Structures are given as C-alpha cells and as structure tokens.
Amino acid sequence: MTNLDANRPAAAADDEKRRRRGRWKMLLVVLVCAAPMIASYFTYYVVKPQSRNNYGALIDPRQYPIPDLGSSALDGSRAGLEDYRGKWIMLQVDRAGCAQACRDKLLTMRQLRLMQGKEMERIERVWLVTDKEPVETMLIREYDGTDMLRVDAARLKAWLPTEPGTSMEDHIYLVDPLGNLMMRFPKDPDPNKMKKDISKLLRASAIG
Template structure:
C-alpha cells in the first residue's frame, strides 16, 4: 500500500517535471501558429516592386511643361508625395516633413530626391515653390497616378508618402498621418541596406 502511494507520488512528480519542461515549447508553437505575431520591423508597408512598375502613361512634366520622367532620378531614392497644386495644410505638412526627413539623413541626404506629383493644371504658389526649393514638382495625369499607386482601404494616394528605390521600383508606402520619426527609421534602414561598398 505504501509502495503504491510512493509510486503514484513519483508519477505525479514526473508528470509535473514533464509539464514544466514542455510548457515553453508548447507556448512557442501556440504563439507562432495560432497567434501569428508580426515579425516585421518596418513601419511602412513593403510593396512588391513587380506589381507596381512606373507606368509610361504617367505623363510627368515639370511646371514649365517640359517632359521629365521619374526615371530621370534613377540612382537615388525618391520620396514621393501626391497632392493638388492648391496644396492645403495636409500637403504643406507632407512637403515640410519630406524636407526635414531628407535633412536628418546627414551625409546620406544627397541620396534622396523629393518629388511632388501634381495631378492638376492649377498654378503652384510662388512662395510655396521657394519654401520647398529642391522638391521636384511634376505635373502628372490624375487617372494614371491613381491607377499606379496602391492605397490603404478608405484612402487616396494624397494620404500617403511613398518610397521608390534607386532602380526605379516602388517599394514602400507610409500610412495616412504617418509618424515622421518612424518614417525616419525606415529611411535610415533603406539607405543602409542599399549602400554600396
């Protein structure tokens, strides 16, 4: 009788040890296969470049009407914004953030071009052009840009900032009302990963 009790206690202890040892393994499998945590470290949404090639139908042109293709900036990262020429508060905020994000890259800032695509024929305010000197302001066909740039549900291209890599591939979209500090971290990673030599 005493021997049976010891045997039962021994079995319970063995089961407790097995449970303690296997719990982390079971928890990790549960987390990986059931909870499926996000493993990404980027803030912006990575896009499949092959799904969004720069269309030849964009019809981009400088403000003076001379054709300028986005390919003209190949070899550099392009930080891209889309807004009408009237450029309300949200547009001005994006232009300001684009300028500041480029400046915060220090010695790497020359690897970034800022491009503002303007999908209308309205005049751009002279003071705005001076304030954001260095931003490439290009007219674009509105239908072509809407068909090209992917958006989050319930948004339009004007709600986002985009990044195009030095090979001309659209590769990242930042969310509406994006946090500039988080965008900066993504840009630092992109520039570091694409540095040659």
C-alpha cells in the same frame, strides 16, 4: 582526306570552346553588375523577415515599376520620375492648391531628408501635381529642392496602391533607385518612425 579536311573538326571544336568561354564571361560580368541589387533585396526581403518591424507598408517592387505618367515639369518641359533613376525618391501626391495636409507632407519630406545626415544626397523629394492649376510661387520657393511634376491623375491612380479608406493624396511613398515603388507610409505619419525605415533601407542597400 587532305590535312585541311582533317583539321576542320578540331577547329570547329576550338571555336565552340571559345564561344562557351565567351558566354560564361558575359554571364559573370552580368552577375557582378547585378550583385549589389540582388544582395540589397535579399537582405531586406529574405534575411530574417520575422525580425523586421517596419512602420511603412512594404510593396513588392517587381509589381510596381514606374509607368508612363504623362508627366512634365511645371513649365511644360519634358520631365519624369525615370529621370531620378539611381536615387531614392520620396514621393507625395496632391493638387496644385496644396491645402494644409499637402504642406505638412512637403515639410515632412524635407525634414526626413535632412535627418539622414550624410546619406541625404541619396534621396530626392518629388511632388506629383494632379491638376493644371498654378502652384504658388511662394510655395515653390519655400520648398526649394522639392521637384514638382504635373502628371495624369488617372494614370497615377492606377499605379499607386492605397490603404483601405484612404486616397493616394494621404500617403508619402518611397521609390527605389531602380525605379520601382517599394514602400507606402500611413496617413499623418510619425516622422521619427519613417526615419528609421528609410535609414534601414539605405543601410541595407548598395544601390542609390
């Protein structure tokens, strides 16, 4: 047996060790990157759940990732909820005509964002318009800062869960920075109670 043949098993063993070390390093990098997300969900969903007193209804985010809603900006250009990944999204749904209940939701979302103080930049407000009718120019100006997207109403209805006896237009929803629906507020909500829920989520989360 030549020296070359004798060295081959040792070299193969060294290569396998390097591969194992490389895999462990890659796993460590993934865990470090995912740690803030894991910690925030563990804190909110697992640690002392019996002590929580949420106003909004918690939704398992793993079951409601943002689907393809066939969405676009009001001018027809490409736009979607996935564009807000990395931010919390307060979401409302209504027709372009936007009756008083719709305007009340727009006002509530604007107030809630302002009420978060220095944390407000972590939150985006979005109105999903479910028909093709024009939105009043004055309404767009009045609620400047609320992004308005047209969506396919059937796809949206298949995504958003509702309370018994209500429709998706009755609620304000919250989407997390990973793009998952995670909370639904009741019809005609109390803004002060909503503020407490949102503040708790922002404090518990290391993302967004």
